[in-house]
Amino acid sequence: MTVIRAKQALTARGWENDVLISINxxxxxxxxxxxxxxxxxxxxQVGALVPAPANSHSHAFQRAMAGLTEKRGDSPTDSFWxxxxxxYRFLDALTPDQVEAIAAxxxxxxxxxxxxxxVEFHYLxxxxxxxxxxxxxxxxxxxxxxxxxSGIGLTLLPVQYQFGGCDQRPLGPGQRRFGNDPDxxxxxxEGSQTAISQLPPDRVLGVAPHSLRAxxxxxLKAVAALxxxxxxxxxxxxxxxxxxxxxxxxxxxxxEWALDNLVLDQRWCLIHITQMTAQETKTxxxxxxxxxxxxxxxxxxxxGIFDGVHWMQSGGRISVGSDSxxxxxxxxxxxxxxxxxxxxDHSRAALATAEQSTGRRLLEAVSxxxxxxxxxxxxxxxxxxxxxxxxxxxxxxxxxxxxGDTILDSFVFAGDSRCVQHVxxxxxxxxxxxxxxxxxxxxxxxxxxxAPLRDGL
Numbered sequence: 439m440t441v442i443r444a445k446q447a448l449t450a451r452g453w454e455n456d457v458l459i460s461i462n463x464x465x466x467x468x469x470x471x472x473x474x475x476x477x478x479x480x481x482x483q484v485g486a487l488v489p490a491p492a493n494s495h496s497h498a499f500q501r502a503m504a505g506l507t508e509k510r511g512d513s514p515t516d517s518f519w520x521x522x523x524x525x526y527r528f529l530d531a532l533t534p535d536q537v538e539a540i541a542a543x544x545x546x547x548x549x550x551x552x553x554x555x556x557v558e559f560h561y562l563x564x565x566x567x568x569x570x571x572x573x574x575x576x577x578x579x580x581x582x583x584x585x586x587x588s589g590i591g592l593t594l595l596p597v598q599y600q601f602g603g604c605d606q607r608p609l610g611p612g613q614r615r616f617g618n619d620p621d622x623x624x625x626x627x628e629g630s631q632t633a634i635s636q637l638p639p640d641r642v643l644g645v646a647p648h649s650l651r652a653x654x655x656x657x658l659k660a661v662a663a664l665x666x667x668x669x670x671x672x673x674x675x676x677x678x679x680x681x682x683x684x685x686x687x688x689x690x691x692x693x694e695w696a697l698d699n700l701v702l703d704q705r706w707c708l709i710h711i712t713q714m715t716a717q718e719t720k721t722x723x724x725x726x727x728x729x730x731x732x733x734x735x736x737x738x739x740x741x742g743i744f745d746g747v748h749w750m751q752s753g754g755r756i757s758v759g760s761d762s763x764x765x766x767x768x769x770x771x772x773x774x775x776x777x778x779x780x781x782x783d784h785s786r787a788a789l790a791t792a793e794q795s796t797g798r799r800l801l802e803a804v805s806x807x808x809x810x811x812x813x814x815x816x817x818x819x820x821x822x823x824x825x826x827x828x829x830x831x832x833x834x835x836x837x838x839x840x841x842g843d844t845i846l847d848s849f850v851f852a853g854d855s856r857c858v859q860h861v862x863x864x865x866x867x868x869x870x871x872x873x874x875x876x877x878x879x880x881x882x883x884x885x886x887x888x889a890p891l892r893d894g895l
Contacts, residue, residue: 440460445485445832459825466822484860485830489818489826489828490553490805491758491804491817492557492811492812492814493553493758495709495732496548496557496760497559498763499540526610528891539884544763547766548760550874551855554816559671561599562615563597574629575629575633579629593643594641594644595644596623600653601651606654624664642668658672669706671811675712680713707730708727709732710730719749723755730811732760746789756803758775767855769857772850795844816864825862828858830849834857836848836852837857859871
């Protein structure tokens, strides 16, 4: 039994002072109660304890590209599409050993940033020439092996990616490692189930039809049905050219088509959705699906600004992910999300309410929405939930002397990952005093893995 004593804790009932949170050996919260008098020397003392969200969208391998794609491409108007060509050239060199080492570093950095779970949108499946490995789930096994090392909670989403566009053209050279027909995808999913079953019981397997561009309409619906109880993630309405392509070939805008043709409910996490009309925003928000937002990557790639104000006013649910992993920071994702609304609307505290400050509202929203997107029984500090917990250091200069919602406001708008004191993922105490317990081991493996990649640039 693990017992944490928090000076302040944001539980499902709101802020509570001086509480004891007990965690069963199975990783679930067993009790929350007033600490009373006295102190057990084995109790872990923390400052402010809050839910640790899921990182709801990641492509782990792209972490090794961070900072390497900031030069102008061949086009005088560089964009997502020219960045994508650079990404394709980079991934052609990746080996399974390198992918495992990179994924472990990504997961370690997520934990140190305050996330408890990695939702991996996993589409790097095959050898560089497009041929499957002897084990079709070789790369999925490497993501799972990384999670075993890092201790993070894992929701694995094998991606179905079949075509190079809405016209169903063959995959291009840079996409060969992604592609599967329906039968090969079914084999991949079966192998992924075997791989993930070796992890602790909080793991989750879902599916990810990549996008409306990468699958036929029939295949998209079939993929969503393969794991009827698991999460379904889909890139949707990320870029203006994507909207135009879908409209030209499918006769409707992406969100419009999805609303008319898919059974969108709480299983679905729709990634990015930065290109929506006002009516699409309101209607989609009311389906119960989660918006999988990646504000730092969306800003980096020029995707556009998600309409968080109207989405949340319509009852929409949100999560955040680090996507390209150019920067892994929970505080900065939340800051970018809110400040983008301010810039667009010439406002301040755009996502605050009369009852909740900006930091509080965002942290609670992405904790609950992230748990839904991950298919994970967490999101609140509440008895019976997985113990996904983030302790913020109230001795940190930016948080000292603060109470309640102001702690979260200062973490999001003045602080960063250095405010993170401890992190538990389903009760696994992986970050202690701001440092992952296996940081040196994971960092050494990463350095060794990326050295030949960088030598080849």
